[in-house]
Amino acid sequence: MIKVILWDVDGTLLDFKKSESCSIKNAFRVFSLGECSDDTVKVYSDINQSCWEMLERGELTKEQTLIVRFEKFFDKLGIKNVSPREFCSVYENGIADTTAFIDGAYDTVSSLKGKYKQYIVTNGAYSVQTERLKMSGLDKIFDGVFISDEVGYEKPSPFFFDYVIKHIDNVSLDEILIVGDSLTSDIKGGNNMGIKTCLFSPKPLVYDKNEYKINYVISSLDEIVSVLEKG
Ligand SMILES: [Mg+2]
Numbered sequence: 001m002i003k004v005i006l007w008d009v010d011g012t013l014l015d016f017k018k019s020e021s022c023s024i025k026n027a028f029r030v031f032s033l034g035e036c037s038d039d040t041v042k043v044y045s046d047i048n049q050s051c052w053e054m055l056e057r058g059e060l061t062k063e064q065t066l067i068v069r070f071e072k073f074f075d076k077l078g079i080k081n082v083s084p085r086e087f088c089s090v091y092e093n094g095i096a097d098t099t100a101f102i103d104g105a106y107d108t109v110s111s112l113k114g115k116y117k118q119y120i121v122t123n124g125a126y127s128v129q130t131e132r133l134k135m136s137g138l139d140k141i142f143d144g145v146f147i148s149d150e151v152g153y154e155k156p157s158p159f160f161f162d163y164v165i166k167h168i169d170n171v172s173l174d175e176i177l178i179v180g181d182s183l184t185s186d187i188k189g190g191n192n193m194g195i196k197t198c199l200f201s202p203k204p205l206v207y208d209k210n211e212y213k214i215n216y217v218i219s220s221l222d223e224i225v226s227v228l229e230k231g
Contacts (some may be wrong), residue, residue: 004171008180009122012200015100023094083163096131104221108135120145125152156189187212
């Protein structure tokens with residue numbers, strides 16, 4: 001029986017894409033780079049995604065990831081007169097100020113409060129993630145928050161999950177479920193640790209069944225209730 005739920009944040013509870021888009025567009029205005037189209041946001045978004053995957057594979061440090069994504073983005077757009085570091089700082093502040101929920105997120109986690117222990121497990125910058133959780137009111141619902149910056153390791157590292165599980169009292173591995181939208185960080189991390197996994201995938205996703213062991217797939221967050229009844 002599931003007693004503990006580990007929730008990913010970005011793309012699972014909070015709509016990171018929406019925050020990302022608002023914040024990139026705002027940073028373009030701040031640095032007088034002209035209008036930033038949705039297509040340009042998409043270019044950034046893909047670069048950002050690939051940089052975070054490099055971080056997950058241990059090819060970049062967190063500090064490098066934050067800056068390198070903007071260096072690559074500026075290279076691609078031919079922007080030469082703006083510091084990636086300064087742009088990053090404006091962008092990160094913007095992200096912290098924007099809260100957009102994934103449909104049903106707040107109601108779902110509120111309805112489970114008290115019935116299950118719920119924790120946040122997120123990769124990301126400590127100050128940004130803390131601020132977003134506070135702004136969204138999610139911080140009051142959860143029994144604890146684990147941010148990779150503070151833990152010292154990123155998902156999917158077993159060291160990250162080892163730290164998390166050591167800080168949760170009286171629970172065995174088969175009583176823990178991780179819910180997240182990422183195969184490479186959430187599902188792989190859960191598999192590394194031997195806990196149950198639930199992929200949140202609003203759109204159907206094809207994946208390698210030898211590479212990832214997924215116990216449940218949900219396309220909307222309220223489906224988690226029936227997963228927990230089965231679990
Ligand atoms: Mg995610």
